[in-house]
Amino acid sequence: xxxxxxxxxxxxxxxxxxxxxxxxxxxxxxxxxxxxxxxxxxxxxxxxxxxxxxxxxxxxxxxxxxxxxxxxxxxxxxxxxxxxxxxxxxxxxxxxxxxxxxxxxxxxxxxxxxxxxxxxxxxxxxxxxxxxxxxxxxxxxxxxxxxxxxxxxxxxxxxxxxxxxxxxxxxxxxxxxxxxxxxxxxxxxxxxxxxxxx
Amino acid sequence: xxxxxxxxxxxxxxxxxxxxxxxxxxxxxxxxxxxxxxxxxxxxxxxxxxxxxxxxxxxxxxxxxxxxxxxxxxxxxxxxxxxxxxxxxxxxxxxxxxxxxxxxxxx
Numbered sequence: 001x002x003x004x005x006x007x008x009x010x011x012x013x014x015x016x017x018x019x020x021x022x023x024x025x026x027x028x029x030x031x032x033x034x035x036x037x038x039x040x041x042x043x044x045x046x047x048x049x050x051x052x053x054x055x056x057x058x059x060x061x062x063x064x065x066x067x068x069x070x071x072x073x074x075x076x077x078x079x080x081x082x083x084x085x086x087x088x089x090x091x092x093x094x095x096x097x098x099x100x101x102x103x104x105x106x107x108x109x110x111x112x113x114x115x116x117x118x119x120x121x122x123x124x125x126x127x128x129x130x131x132x133x134x135x136x137x138x139x140x141x142x143x144x145x146x147x148x149x150x151x152x153x154x155x156x157x158x159x160x161x162x163x164x165x166x167x168x169x170x171x172x173x174x175x176x177x178x179x180x181x182x183x184x185x186x187x188x189x190x191x192x193x194x195x196x197x198x
Numbered sequence: 199x200x201x202x203x204x205x206x207x208x209x210x211x212x213x214x215x216x217x218x219x220x221x222x223x224x225x226x227x228x229x230x231x232x233x234x235x236x237x238x239x240x241x242x243x244x245x246x247x248x249x250x251x252x253x254x255x256x257x258x259x260x261x262x263x264x265x266x267x268x269x270x271x272x273x274x275x276x277x278x279x280x281x282x283x284x285x286x287x288x289x290x291x292x293x294x295x296x297x298x299x300x301x302x303x304x305x
Contacts, residue, residue, distance in 0.1 A: 011232035014244065063273055071240025072272060072279070073233050195239065 015141040018073055022184030023061045024140065027054055028148075029178035036170040065185070069192035083139040122166075126156025148177060214300070217262050218293045222247055223255045227282070227290050230265060235281040256280065264289055 031054065034047045104111045110118075117124050130149040137145025152173055159169045218227055225245045230236065242252050259265045264286030268279045282290070 007228060007232055010228050014229060014233055014236075017244065018240075067272070070243050071237045072277060073236040073240045074279075076234050192243065 012141055014073060015075065016143075017070060018066065018075075019140050019142050020184060021062075021066045021070075021188040022181040022186075023058060023065065024136075024142065025144070025177055025181030025184060027058055027061075027181075028136070029174045029181055032170060032174035032177065036167040036174060039165075039167045039170070065189070068194055069189070080139065083135070087135070120160070122156045122160040122169075125166075126153045126159075129153075129156070144180070148173075151176065214296055215289055215293045217258060217264070218290060220255075222251060223259060226252070226255055226259065227264065227286065230280060230282045231287065231290050235268075235279040237278055237280065241280065259286070262286075 030050065034050050038047050101111075101114045101117075105114060130153040133145045133149035133152060137143060137149065155169050155173055159166075218224055222245065225247075226241055229241060229244055238249075238252060238256070241247075241256075242249065245252065247255070256265065256267070260267055263283060266281045266283050268281065270277055270279055
């Protein structure tokens with residue numbers, strides 16, 4: 001062991017073990033399913049409330065489930081800060097893009113790129129959501145997020161050739177992620193029982 | 199015999215920090231090197247050491263000034279955070295350099 005200290009492996013193991021409780025997956029699944037709920041019935045209020053309190057729910061669930069079982073660890077903040085900066089920049093960029101699309105469409109006939117996005121919306125959404133999963137996977141060093149990215153892209157890619165409503169695919173992806181998260185949570189609780197008080 | 203060689207016969211071998219060189223303490227130092235801070239339970243889960251062992255190694259590292267033990271509150275619960283000191287971080291970095299240098303100089 002002394003001959004080879006692989007700090008990258010140790011760092012990854014620390015990250016992985018802290019994020020293998022499935023809580024992040026469950027929250028992402030609820031987020032996705034709330035979008036389906038938003039489309040099917042008017043549940044926008046639920047979506048907005050959930051989005052606003054998601055971070056608090058995550059922190060609370062971590063404190064209630066993860067920390068008592070696996071302990072508390074504070075990771076270096078540089079990575080998260082960088083990711084927040086990237087997320088905010090992306091959000092601003094998307095808003096600008098949306099505004100430009102709206103202005104160009106309102107001013108007359110929609111530009112070609114807007115028409116292309118509308119015609120191939122399944123591919124566009126699939127790519128966008130898959131990119132978000134990759135982003136979350138990189139931030140939390142959770143490799144399964146890349147599998148979710150693939151799942152999303154493949155599902156929406158198949159959906160491009162089928163004619164089912166959009167929410168079918170959203171529910172399918174959300175349910176699969178929810179089941180994965182629940183399975184992970186159960187196995188985490190089994191693997192790490194509460195230690196005896198010391 | 200190689201083991202019987204005197205220090206003079208191996209001038210390329212640098213000073214290895216024996217406090218860090220012990221496998222359990224090396225593991226603890228490695229984990230604390232890659233995170234900002236962690237508590238004893240986290241280290242115990244990661245290293246697989248018993249409470250007694252972990253506590254004893256933490257005490258040695260703390261005595262040497264390599265780690266800092268801080269009592270704080272996490273929500274309403276008291277919590278003990280362990281963190282590498284600047285001295286500990288430097289010592290660990292130096293240990294890695296020395297070990298690497300030593301291994302690279304082996305035939």
